[in-house]
Amino acid sequence: MTRRYFPPAEGGPPPLRVEVSRQVRFEEVDPLAIVWHGRYPSFFEDARVALCDRHGIGYLTCHENGFVTPIRKMHVDYFRPLRFHERFTIEAILHWTEAARIDMEFILRNEAREVTTTGYTVQMMLTTSASSTDDTILLIPPPYYRAFLDRWKSGALA
């Protein structure tokens, strides 16, 4: 049921994966008794944060190293609803690229391990400056992120 959102990266290392779990909150459910479609970016973010934290590329660390990674593109495919109180998992899958971007895929599964939702986000990289109007889009990853890519490629993160 899942789609291939990113082409396989030839010569690159296998993707990095992290799975987190969450339970549907009352406030996330709409009058149809299912999770409102606009809540899923928050679900994706939980898994994104967990994966980035594990590998030292979280928001705060990147910011301290002079760059931020805003979302450039987001896509969600909804297959099955989630209901109040239901437990589900969110898997984030970071795909390899040498470009100054972060390609991440997401797979949500219910307690029966059925895929309920999939999607992806693409993040770009910007240098940070005192004035946000002077932020510059990076074409190649900054040294801090490049070092992470090198560790990944070397197999140290597997």
Add this chain to the structure above:
Amino acid sequence: MTRRYFPPAEGGPPPLRVEVSRQVRFEEVDPLAIVWHGRYPSFFEDARVALCDRHGIGYLTCHENGFVTPIRKMHVDYFRPLRFHERFTIEAILHWTEAARIDMEFILRNEAREVTTTGYTVQMMLTTSASSTDDTILLIPPPYYRAFLDRWKSGALA
């Protein structure tokens, strides 16, 4: 800057368009001082509701007529940020299809009328029943929606 999300519908009437305006709320802005990417589904929904209300195909009316139209797919492309207090417009563009689906495109513009964000949603149609587990996916639009399509095609909504 905008993309063509839906192919032109040959032989179909031109799209229906509605534009609403909104102002960025404090709570919608993240620590980077821009609107958090996950708020945009709410922005899309404002324009969707306005367009559907204008043409009598809003959630409540559809529900009274025995069907609902959950989101099956959502996509957002982020080009420029929106900041606290900024006014912006959201245009919803309903594209023609005879299938049991709703293809809607969205264009956000800032006060300078620059495109900040675009995206689309695809909705499917389900019959409603007392038990939500008995909902059935519709392959052709129900009579109520078919009548709307006929008015649209006849030019009565232009």
Add this chain to the structure above:
Amino acid sequence: MTRRYFPPAEGGPPPLRVEVSRQVRFEEVDPLAIVWHGRYPSFFEDARVALCDRHGIGYLTCHENGFVTPIRKMHVDYFRPLRFHERFTIEAILHWTEAARIDMEFILRNEAREVTTTGYTVQMMLTTSASSTDDTILLIPPPYYRAFLDRWKSGALA
């Protein structure tokens, strides 16, 4: 630093307590880099749901037993901010009353166990009916909730 929101219930059993933990999400933080004040009802709800689930008086169970418990009153006192990524706990404290109401106090603590926020909610009890316009406010707890009160008073829940 905490206040006494509810007077001690003379002759009643001690309060029931449940503590849950949570981590501040990026989307919950405002341009001042602290959690936006309007997110705290969601934090309270996490602890409320955990406490109610533990004792069989959660939303779904009550609904199946013919009543709902909407919020009638909410209060929050903010002492210290919470910041992005910070871990914190939310303690829900259910105070004894024989009336058809739910008096719950909340205490949030940061990782240093400092109290950051306190508050309370009061819920009333309504019978549910096919038409929500026929809902009736209950003056005494329904039998299902009365049985819970009896278990609590007997010490079985301590």
Add this chain to the structure above:
Amino acid sequence: MTRRYFPPAEGGPPPLRVEVSRQVRFEEVDPLAIVWHGRYPSFFEDARVALCDRHGIGYLTCHENGFVTPIRKMHVDYFRPLRFHERFTIEAILHWTEAARIDMEFILRNEAREVTTTGYTVQMMLTTSASSTDDTILLIPPPYYRAFLDRWKSGALA
């Protein structure tokens, strides 16, 4: 039905009032088909922002003048539910005080002009600094806000 949240300010000018209108969004409605109680801080904020903007004491202006006004206390009393698509108004009422605080009351009314919800917030004043850990609580209003108080007391804002 409304309560007196703040004692009358003897010798002070009458309160300042602004009313805004809003329509219930689909995403704000819970499985009980009424607005989830935790959305009301957002409703209060819309009226707060409108009142503060009108009088030049909005967030951005205060920030430029070296202080911020975080929420110290929030209270909500829920009398009647709001339902999907319903239009309602939010009145913000700023009560006089010479202290370094902002005492604001809120009254929500449905289309029948029935009071559905009331509440209040208390804001304190902090100086802003490069490091948020050096923020200092103000005991008397800063000059910029004091000038606003003087205009208010003189009757210029009536």
